[in-house]
Amino acid sequence: MSISELQKSAESRMNKSLDTLKTNLSKIRTGRAHAGILDQVNVDYYGSPVPVSQVAAVNVVDARTLSVQPWEKQMSGPIEKAIRESDLGLNPVSMGETIRVPMPALTEERRRDLAKVVKSEGEDAKVAVRNLRRDANDSFKKLLKDKEISEDDDRRAQDVIQKMTDRFVAEIDKVVTQKEAEIMTV
Numbered sequence: 001m002s003i004s005e006l007q008k009s010a011e012s013r014m015n016k017s018l019d020t021l022k023t024n025l026s027k028i029r030t031g032r033a034h035a036g037i038l039d040q041v042n043v044d045y046y047g048s049p050v051p052v053s054q055v056a057a058v059n060v061v062d063a064r065t066l067s068v069q070p071w072e073k074q075m076s077g078p079i080e081k082a083i084r085e086s087d088l089g090l091n092p093v094s095m096g097e098t099i100r101v102p103m104p105a106l107t108e109e110r111r112r113d114l115a116k117v118v119k120s121e122g123e124d125a126k127v128a129v130r131n132l133r134r135d136a137n138d139s140f141k142k143l144l145k146d147k148e149i150s151e152d153d154d155r156r157a158q159d160v161i162q163k164m165t166d167r168f169v170a171e172i173d174k175v176v177t178q179k180e181a182e183i184m185t186v
Contacts, residue, residue: 001137003149003157010136014168019115021125021172025179028114029088031106032182033066035059038101043075043082048127050081056099066101073097106183110123114183122176126169 001009035058042049045062052058056070056079068083070076081098083092092101106114137158144154 001143003140003143003153006136006139007157007160007164010132011164014164015131017124017125017128017132018168018171018175020128021121022175024121025118025175028117028179028183029103029106029177030114030182031064031103031111033060033062033064033101033103035066037088038068038083041082041086041088043079043138045075045078047073052082061100064103064105066103068092068099068101069097070099075082111183115180118176118179118183122172125172129165129168129172138160 027040029037035053038052038058041052043052043055045055052068055067055072055075059069061067066078070079071075076094076097078098080092080094082100083090083101089104090101091104092099140149140154140157140161143149144151149157
């Protein structure tokens with residue numbers, strides 16, 4: 001593999017780490033209603049577990065309320081049950097054909113716990129990015145040892161990977177800080 005191929009591979013893998021972090025953070029409840037919060041809630045649909053979003057329209061009514069409109073009337077009960085039994089701590093209320101899901105306010109203690117979880121997720125992402133940097137640098141050293149590149153090329157390649165790592169770590173810090181601010185906002 002050439003230096004540029006290794007750098008592109010490292011960058012795409014670092015991007016995947018960042019995307020994974022963003023996905024994990026989007027699952028953390030902030031006290032604000034957003035349609036994606038029910039994405040991990042599965043409901044039994046003719047014997048198969050499917051996400052709520054595939055059997056109902058999920059809309060945000062206001063900052064603290066979701067509206068779930070099942071596409072089939074008989075799905076109202078199972079959807080309500082699935083939301084109630086999920087680990088999100090939500091208590092849906094059936095209103096005819098529509099299910100309203102009020103978001104309970106987070107306590108200060110719960111906010112601090114969630115902020116710790118966010119920090120932990122951020123640290124895991126940073127470790128993953130740094131491991132990718134190490135892997136890329138090891139690959140460069142192997143190319144150098146096999147005399148496929150010069151020491152100058154090795155040094156330049158390591159500098160590029162370091163700058164890339166710094167950029168991704170800064171982006172991870174930014175995402176974590178935004179999520180913490182979102183959680184701590186009452």
